[in-house]
Amino acid sequence: MGRASSFCKYSRRRHEIDHPEAAMTATDNAAPPGLSQTFAKGIAVLRAFDEAQSHLTLAEVARRAGLDRAAARRLVLTLAHLGYVRQQGRVFSLTPRVLVLAGSFLRGHRFGIAVQPVLAAAAARVGEQVSLAMPDGEHAVYVAQAAPAGGMVSLGLTLGSRVPLGQTAIGQALLAFMDRPPAGAMPRNGLAGVRRAGFAFADGVFEPGMAGLAVPVGAGGKAALGMSAPSVRLAQGPARTACLATLRDAARALAPVVEDL
């Protein structure tokens, strides 16, 4: 009982770090003074829609956002009224308008002009999809991607995808150089090797036989650039050396942009 309950508390805490909306809207947590609990609940409703379930009933929205049905209804209907959510019968889903929120970030930082061409060139040179990621709590969030024509079908990670920092190469390349890495994200065996080598390598995280290679972009763990490829290609030898050189060139080109983020 003791173990189970402290495990639950631990998972609960992790969930709250990952989803501050949940922490703020939980009934046993008062909202910090001066903040809007209604707005936080609304964001929790928006976050209820995710890759695992893109079409939700009102009851599902309420359960996933941790709200009572009346509050969930009011907030999801507000989103529908504003055009971010569409209702078809009893089912709600996100509309493309949610992308406009991402577009503000991307265009505000000139990603189209300053980031995307560098990524496209790197993807063509290594012959695989490359991704730029930035830290978001205990996760890495993918902020830009480029794929070569005729490359392998992607693992399904798109812009806005989140992966746990400690588990993948791109996450480790962030974590190893962060000024204040989140304690819970650090892998058990540490990241001294990554810091020494200046790159991260992780094998078989998403799929057996597939590996990830990633390098930091700029200083302080603000961003990292990574790629996935069959393990045999990235484990060692000249192919790995060439990929690493391409990633490092691109990282150097991207550093001034990232500095500004």
Add this chain to the structure above:
Amino acid sequence: MGRASSFCKYSRRRHEIDHPEAAMTATDNAAPPGLSQTFAKGIAVLRAFDEAQSHLTLAEVARRAGLDRAAARRLVLTLAHLGYVRQQGRVFSLTPRVLVLAGSFLRGHRFGIAVQPVLAAAAARVGEQVSLAMPDGEHAVYVAQAAPAGGMVSLGLTLGSRVPLGQTAIGQALLAFMDRPPAGAMPRNGLAGVRRAGFAFADGVFEPGMAGLAVPVGAGGKAALGMSAPSVRLAQGPARTACLATLRDAARALAPVVEDL
């Protein structure tokens, strides 16, 4: 005075169609019953950050969201607490976490697996950036993009960018096939030619000498696939024919995915 005031009313109405948050939070507009005005105000604060100004003071947030300073402060601090906005001194800006909202839409509809590889292949064949767009009110919103290596530096339109429906090729390819096109978006000379030809062509909209070519994806104007290139290349002749064939092949491949959106 009469003309000026009706022009203002017209612009105001267009602004409200484009920004339903503004309509809902305007002080002379009561919120529709059963909806949350606080949540709508919060979204207006999130939308205040855009490509024109990525770093805002509290006074600027308030002005752009049409709120008084106290309300804007409470909502922007809530966004900062939730990790969507960062504060540096007196200035606030979006964090990469806003991309997670887009990621839910993109992964929920399997864009990484079902859309991105088709776009990457099309971009390589035409040798230019290609974009998939969907309608959002009187605008087209870019929901996916791919660029060839060594292609021209992009015009700066990224995922989540919005362009007026009537003015660009991609917008016209949506508008011409929509079941209920928004009246205000229709270009003066209509779109019968686009419907007849099955594609849209627009010259020099963003930049003199650059043109856009776009085709509908699936039925009902749900999505369109487009590209930009120097006008001389797209105006006529075998290069245009080849580009059009590539766009149409890709559109056919994407139709089942779009059907499901």
